[in-house]
Amino acid sequence: MSTVMIVDDEMFIVELYRDILQLRGYTVVGTAFDGEEAVRRYSASPEKPDVILMDHRMPVMNGVEATREIIRMNPKQKVIFVSADVLVEREAREAGAAEFLPKPFRMDDLLEKIEKIAPP
Amino acid sequence: MLNSNQAVLSYLELIISSPGMDPRTKKYAQKAASHIRACAVLIDNVKRMTAARRGDLVTGGGLDLTKAMRVAADKVTQILPDRRVEFRFHPSHDETIVLGGGIVPDVLLNLLINIIQLDQGDDVILKVEVTPVREHGVACWRLAISDERLPLNQALAEGISGEGWTQDRSRIVKMTGLVFAKLMAENIGGSLTLGQCSGGKGSTYVLMLKGGESE
Numbered sequence: 001m002s003t004v005m006i007v008d009d010e011m012f013i014v015e016l017y018r019d020i021l022q023l024r025g026y027t028v029v030g031t032a033f034d035g036e037e038a039v040r041r042y043s044a045s046p047e048k049p050d051v052i053l054m055d056h057r058m059p060v061m062n063g064v065e066a067t068r069e070i071i072r073m074n075p076k077q078k079v080i081f082v083s084a085d086v087l088v089e090r091e092a093r094e095a096g097a098a099e100f101l102p103k104p105f106r107m108d109d110l111l112e113k114i115e116k117i118a119p120p
Numbered sequence: 121m122l123n124s125n126q127a128v129l130s131y132l133e134l135i136i137s138s139p140g141m142d143p144r145t146k147k148y149a150q151k152a153a154s155h156i157r158a159c160a161v162l163i164d165n166v167k168r169m170t171a172a173r174r175g176d177l178v179t180g181g182g183l184d185l186t187k188a189m190r191v192a193a194d195k196v197t198q199i200l201p202d203r204r205v206e207f208r209f210h211p212s213h214d215e216t217i218v219l220g221g222g223i224v225p226d227v228l229l230n231l232l233i234n235i236i237q238l239d240q241g242d243d244v245i246l247k248v249e250v251t252p253v254r255e256h257g258v259a260c261w262r263l264a265i266s267d268e269r270l271p272l273n274q275a276l277a278e279g280i281s282g283e284g285w286t287q288d289r290s291r292i293v294k295m296t297g298l299v300f301a302k303l304m305a306e307n308i309g310g311s312l313t314l315g316q317c318s319g320g321k322g323s324t325y326v327l328m329l330k331g332g333e334s335e
Contacts, residue, residue, distance in 0.1 A: 010123050016130050023134070084122045084164075104126045104160040106198060107133040 002118035003047070005030040007038040007066065008055040008082075017053055020107055025120035035061030039069045048074060050118035054097065056083035064088065064095045071096030078117045082110075122163055129156045150202040157199040158233055158297075161226075165300040168226065172307055179308050180222025182332035185261050186211050186250050192228035193248075196236065199229075203236055205244045216250045216261050218329035220308030227304045230297035231265065231312075231325055239270045252331070259331040260310070268322035277314040277323075305329065 004026050006017045011033070018028050029049050032038035035058050042048070052070065056063035067079050081089070081097035082105070089100045099113045132153040136146055186209070193207045218224060236244050247266040254260065280302060302312040310329040317324045 012127050013123050016127050020130060020134065103122055104129055104157065107130050107137075 001025060001027050002050045002114075002120055003027045003029040004114070004118075005032070005038070005042065005049040005052045007032045007035070007052060007058070007063065009033050009058040010055075013055070020110065021114075024111055026114070026118075034058040035063060035066030035069075038066045039073075042070050042077075043073060048077060050078065051114055052077065052079045053114075054079050054081050054092075056081065056085060056088055056092070064091050067092060067097050068095040080113050080117070122160060125156050125160050125163070129153055129160070132156065147202060154200045154202050158237075161199070161229060161233060162296055164226070165230065165296065168223075169300060169303065172303070179220050180224075182217045182219065183221030183224050185216040185218045185224065185263055185329065186213075188225050189228055189248055189250070189263065192225060192232055195229055196232040199233065200236055203244060204242060205236055205246065208245065208247045210247065210249045212249070212251050216252075217332045218261050218310075219332040220304075220310070220329065221332075223304050223308055224329065227301045227312075227327065228263075230301045231327065234297040234301075235265060235267060235270075235323075235325060238273070238276075239267055241269060245269065253328070255328060260328050261331055263327040263329070264324050265327075266317045266322060266324040268317050268319065270323050271321075272314070272316045272323045280312060280314045301327075 004017075004021055006014050006028060008014050008017070014031050014033075021028055029047065030041055030045060032041050037060070038052075038054070039061070042052075054063045054067055063081060063083065067081065070077055070079065075096070079097045080099040080101060081092035082101045082103060083089075083092070084103040086102050092100055098117060101110060101113055132149050135141070136149050136153065190209070197205055235246065244267065247268065249264045249266075251262050251264075252259065253262045280298060298312075305312045305327060308329065310327065312328075313326045315324055315326065316322070
């Protein structure tokens with residue numbers, strides 16, 4: 001069963017991801033509400049998730065910086081960057097994000113991107 | 121606000137995809153999802169118009185207008201899944217490059233959402249033509265989107281073309297997608313007008329955009 005870590009500062013968005021992913025057979029192995037917390041939890045976790053869903057605009061540390069830190073620790077880590085700001089796509093990909101998903105997204109688009117990296 | 125829209129939209133999609141749902145409830149949920157998606161486009165418009173006012177809107181380079189129109193046609197059917205829309209393309213050239221590649225996709229999407237929402241029929245048929253023209257000595261591409269079944273709304277046509285646009289605020293509120301399309305088209309040196317179809321029946325939206333070079 002594939003595993004996902006969710007990074008978003010909005011609690012209800014984290015819950016939304018969890019609902020969608022669990023329905024499709026994914027296991028959510030971690031959540032973080034800002035970039036710094038994501039980096040800390042990722043670093044401390046012995047089991048790395050198959051996919052990280054990463055928001056951009058978050059307090060303390062944004063998604064691009066968090067992605068860069070995580071990819072520095074593990075260049076093979078797959079990060080799907082999710083943002084309403086399409087202008088940040090290039091920056092996110094340069095930081096190491098494997099995929100970019102613009103908000104608002106269709107549920108099928110989200111699942112397609114995740115399944116491309118890690119089937120449930 | 122966009123995150124709230126995202127949550128409502130996704131939960132509606134979960135409801136719609138639930139097995140055993142009765143058709144009427146499914147149709148209502150699809151209509152609700154359409155409104156949320158259209159609302160998300162409007163929020164995006166406000167962000168872009170604010171950027172345009174600040175003068176930091178990224179207009180982008182060349183873009184193939186016909187290809188962009190096909191992408192917008194696909195996208196609008198995803199945004200408004202409860203509407204049956206048929207696009208009839210009549211391409212005249214293999215390559216139809218215009219300036220403003222960073223803006224044109226949003227202009228087209230807004231135009232289509234509004235055109236489809238104005239037509240209350242069950243089936244909407246839109247004829248799409250892209251032809252080369254010269255405007256004041258400048259090479260341009262003329263995109264005409266025609267709905268032959270929808271009678272021309274004279275007040276709307278005058279509103280888009282003339283002063284009535286800025287005077288009647290209620291109209292601005294109702295047709296914000298068209299306001300956006302017009303302002304953004306003008307931002308890249310183009311124009312948007314509404315007139316009667318060449319056959320004398322129906323409405324044609326004409327988007328005129330400056331020609332460019334492919335990147």
